[in-house]
Amino acid sequence: TGIATKHCLRDPPPALRHDGQLRCPPPIDESTGPKPVDWSPWTHRPECVESEKDPGVKYCVYSNSRHGDQGISIITKPKTAADSAGMLNEEFPGATHLIPRYRATLLSTCRPRAWVSWLRARLLKPRRSWRIGRLVVLDLSFPKAMQKHVGHQYLHLASDQLADPERVLGLGRSSTAAVDIMEDILGTNSFSYTLGGDAHMALYPEVARINHACKPNAFVRFSPTSFDVKVVAFRDIEAGEEITISYIPMNHPREKRQRDLRRWGFECKCSLCTASKTEIATSDYRREKIASLQENVMKAISELDGTTAVRASYDILELAKAEDIHTMVASQYEVIARLFWKAGDVETATKYAQKSLDTHVELGYIDSRPDDLELLLKDFTT
Numbered sequence: 001t002g003i004a005t006k007h008c009l010r011d012p013p014p015a016l017r018h019d020g021q022l023r024c025p026p027p028i029d030e031s032t033g034p035k036p037v038d039w040s041p042w043t044h045r046p047e048c049v050e051s052e053k054d055p056g057v058k059y060c061v062y063s064n065s066r067h068g069d070q071g072i073s074i075i076t077k078p079k080t081a082a083d084s085a086g087m088l089n090e091e092f093p094g095a096t097h098l099i100p101r102y103r104a105t106l107l108s109t110c111r112p113r114a115w116v117s118w119l120r121a122r123l124l125k126p127r128r129s130w131r132i133g134r135l136v137v138l139d140l141s142f143p144k145a146m147q148k149h150v151g152h153q154y155l156h157l158a159s160d161q162l163a164d165p166e167r168v169l170g171l172g173r174s175s176t177a178a179v180d181i182m183e184d185i186l187g188t189n190s191f192s193y194t195l196g197g198d199a200h201m202a203l204y205p206e207v208a209r210i211n212h213a214c215k216p217n218a219f220v221r222f223s224p225t226s227f228d229v230k231v232v233a234f235r236d237i238e239a240g241e242e243i244t245i246s247y248i249p250m251n252h253p254r255e256k257r258q259r260d261l262r263r264w265g266f267e268c269k270c271s272l273c274t275a276s277k278t279e280i281a282t283s284d285y286r287r288e289k290i291a292s293l294q295e296n297v298m299k300a301i302s303e304l305d306g307t308t309a310v311r312a313s314y315d316i317l318e319l320a321k322a323e324d325i326h327t328m329v330a331s332q333y334e335v336i337a338r339l340f341w342k343a344g345d346v347e348t349a350t351k352y353a354q355k356s357l358d359t360h361v362e363l364g365y366i367d368s369r370p371d372d373l374e375l376l377l378k379d380f381t382t
């Protein structure tokens with residue numbers, strides 16, 4: 001049932017602030033009441049529908065059209081919305097790397113539906129990022145729980161309640177199966193996103209403008225505490241160079257990457273996929289070798305053959321470096337650390353654990369915290 005938000009204390013005196021009951025809980029469904037009600041933190045009355053397949057399970061559209069500059073709409077279960085409402089008040093921590101002037105450049109050069117590199121950098125340094133928020137978030141179980149036309153109706157409502165629905169409607173569309181424009185836009189442009197522990201899809205209209213490359217120069221980092229995302233540069237991106245991200249895991253050979261991307265509705269034309277035959281063969285050779293060495297590591301671990309596991313892991317590390325798969329380099333340091341830890345060599349394990357953390361921080365994947373190493377080593381023992 002709904003909660004009458006009018007009667008709760010919006011700004012309790014400091015002495016009472018510890019008592020959560022006195023605060024306004026976020027309204028969770030459409031039955032809160034028809035009259036002037038403070039829907040805070042939502043700007044619209046949440047519209048809800050019961051699952052066809054699972055009676056009793058409800059999904060609602062929650063919108064705040066003033067969040068950021070484009071608003072936010074979330075289609076999810078009431079509990080997830082209530083639990084995550086606090087994220088609306090948060091910003092991505094560590095905002096020191098922002099390059100605000102990017103916004104103007106990005107928006108003015110926007111060319112919908114063009115594959116050509118519309119998104120160009122002025123100059124982006126490694127670990128420098130540009131912060132973006134405002135989106136549509138959709139619980140992945142929602143489309144399966146609804147009749148198609150009901151699902152589409154709620155998707156349209158979610159888009160209509162944003163500050164500028166045109167920003168969503170102007171996005172590229174490439175699905176062959178979708179029957180509805182919003183379904184196509186979400187399928188073409190959204191990311192997997194976890195909210196309240198459940199799988200969701202998230203659409204960030206600005207990130208959606210970034211093309212895929214199999215050797216990208218940037219990646220998207222999601223905030224754990226807010227709805228913001230950052231686009232972080234892996235390396236210096238020159239003025240005029242296109243900003244690219246990878247839509248898929250970065251360590252696969254060309255054929256597998258093309259297969260995966262066809263599911264997104266396109267044939268990849270990035271520089272790696274269109275390189276010379278020799279370059280593609282060289283890259284595929286290394287990536288296939290990484291995959292077979294990973295199998296060797298697993299086999300050696302199951303046979304308690306630490307020496308073989310460590311040797312194969314070093315080989316993977318070198319191949320990942322040669323292929324510029326930065327994320328794999330960082331995680332491979334951790335694999336090596338864990339193998340040494342298992343073998344009882346705490347000193348070497350600690351050295352590689354630190355290298356893994358440093359590489360993640362250098363890449364901008366994580367922000368450095370004083371207890372990082374301690375926490376990682378603790379994880380080795382559990």
Ligand SMILES: C[S@@+](CC[C@H](N)C(=O)[O-])C[C@H]1O[C@@H](n2cnc3c(N)ncnc32)[C@H](O)[C@@H]1O
Pocket residue numbers: 111112113114115116118171172173174188189207208209210211212213264265266267268269270
């Ligand atoms: C998320 S959108 C990217 C932005 C889009 N190019 C735009 O201008 O709005 C994904 C679509 O961009 C195109 N695209 C992205 N990366 C590509 C690539 N590496 N090769 C070919 N097409 C690509 C495909 O049409 C794909 O369906």
